[in-house]
Amino acid sequence: xxxxxxxxxxxxxxxxxxxxxxxxxxxxxxxxxxxxxxxxxxxxxxxxxxxxxxxxxxxxxxxxxxxxxxxxxxxxxxxxxxxxxxxxxxxx
Amino acid sequence: xxxxxxxxxxxxxxxxxxxxxxxxxxxxxxxxxxxxxxxxxxxxxxxxxxxxxxxxxxxxxxxxxxxxxxxxxxxxxxxxxxxxxxxxxxxxxxxxxxxxxxxxxxxxxxxxxxxxxxxxxxxxxxxxxxxxxxxxxxxxxxxxxxxxxxxxxxxxxxxxxxxxxxxxxxxxxxxxxxxxxxxxxxxxxxxxxxx
Numbered sequence: 520x521x522x523x524x525x526x527x528x529x530x531x532x533x534x535x536x537x538x539x540x541x542x543x544x545x546x547x548x549x550x551x552x553x554x555x556x557x558x559x560x561x562x563x564x565x566x567x568x569x570x571x572x573x574x575x576x577x578x579x580x581x582x583x584x585x586x587x588x589x590x591x592x593x594x595x596x597x598x599x600x601x602x603x604x605x606x607x608x609x610x611x
Numbered sequence: 612x613x614x615x616x617x618x619x620x621x622x623x624x625x626x627x628x629x630x631x632x633x634x635x636x637x638x639x640x641x642x643x644x645x646x647x648x649x650x651x652x653x654x655x656x657x658x659x660x661x662x663x664x665x666x667x668x669x670x671x672x673x674x675x676x677x678x679x680x681x682x683x684x685x686x687x688x689x690x691x692x693x694x695x696x697x698x699x700x701x702x703x704x705x706x707x708x709x710x711x712x713x714x715x716x717x718x719x720x721x722x723x724x725x726x727x728x729x730x731x732x733x734x735x736x737x738x739x740x741x742x743x744x745x746x747x748x749x750x751x752x753x754x755x756x757x758x759x760x761x762x763x764x765x766x767x768x769x770x771x772x773x774x775x776x777x778x779x780x781x782x783x784x785x786x787x788x789x790x791x792x793x794x795x796x797x798x799x800x801x802x803x804x805x806x
Contacts, residue, residue, distance in 0.1 A: 522681065525679055525681060526683075526684055529675060529676075529681060529684060529688075530684065530687060530688070530691075533671070533675075533688060533691060533692075534691060537691060537692070537695040538695075540699075541695055541698055541699060544699055548702040548705075548706045549706075550705055550706055550709075574716050574717055575717075
């Protein structure tokens with residue numbers, strides 16, 4: 520019992536320490552991104568299937584904002600007219 | 612003392628090369644080695660993670676786990692240390708080298724699951740290395756990985772212009788090259804005798 524609590528404390532402490540270091544680093548190293556990318560990523564299915572030809576849904580959203588690709592390329596979203604319209608409105 | 616450190620270093624880089632002797636870290640070795648630039652960057656990112664992991668793992672093992680009698684937490688502790696380091700490296704690369712971040716793609720976060728790094732951390736505990744030796748071992752292992760992936764990328768860039776039989780194009784010839792490289796590194800085994 521004592522060992523269980525001890526190991527929980529060790530892991531928790533280590534995780535908290537690393538978490539604090541990482542979040543401190545993140546606030547210094549944050550990359551300013553187009554806010555549209557985040558909004559579109561939320562609307563995309565987020566399964567990272569790769570059918571659009573990009574590595575992740577986030578990458579697809581980034582390319583959408585840059586107008587390098589088309590929303591119809593997403594094999595999951597393209598039937599859902601409502602979401603497609605929403606995303607089209609978000610891309611300037 | 613210094614002689615011993617040099618031995619550990621040479622053993623880690625050449626004789627016991629992680630990729631070509633133990634066949635660890637094959638995923639990035641085959642995945643990112645189609646372009647020399649991204650291969651070298653991948654190597655250095657891995658080297659960085661390894662050289663920091665080595666002393667941190669040593670300190671956690673000796674100052675925390677041994678003192679509290681919790682040796683079974685080794686694996687989990689090392690994994691979260693490696694994962695956080697990779698997160699940090701990814702942030703730095705994304706901030707300062709966006710193009711490189713693009714080129715490395717999914718393989719950059721996958722350094723976390725690069726078995727070579729966990730193996731290195733577990734080995735330095737098993738071999739009971741001192742702190743200084745652990746640092747040299749971690750750095751050497753990373754350089755060994757860089758060496759292997761760089762050689763591989765160089766050969767693969769050249770092979771693009773060669774007349775490879777059609778059935779061997781792509782993965783086939785790559786695996787054959789990897790096997791031949793491993794054979795070459797076996798030849799370096801007689802260089803020194805360290806475990």
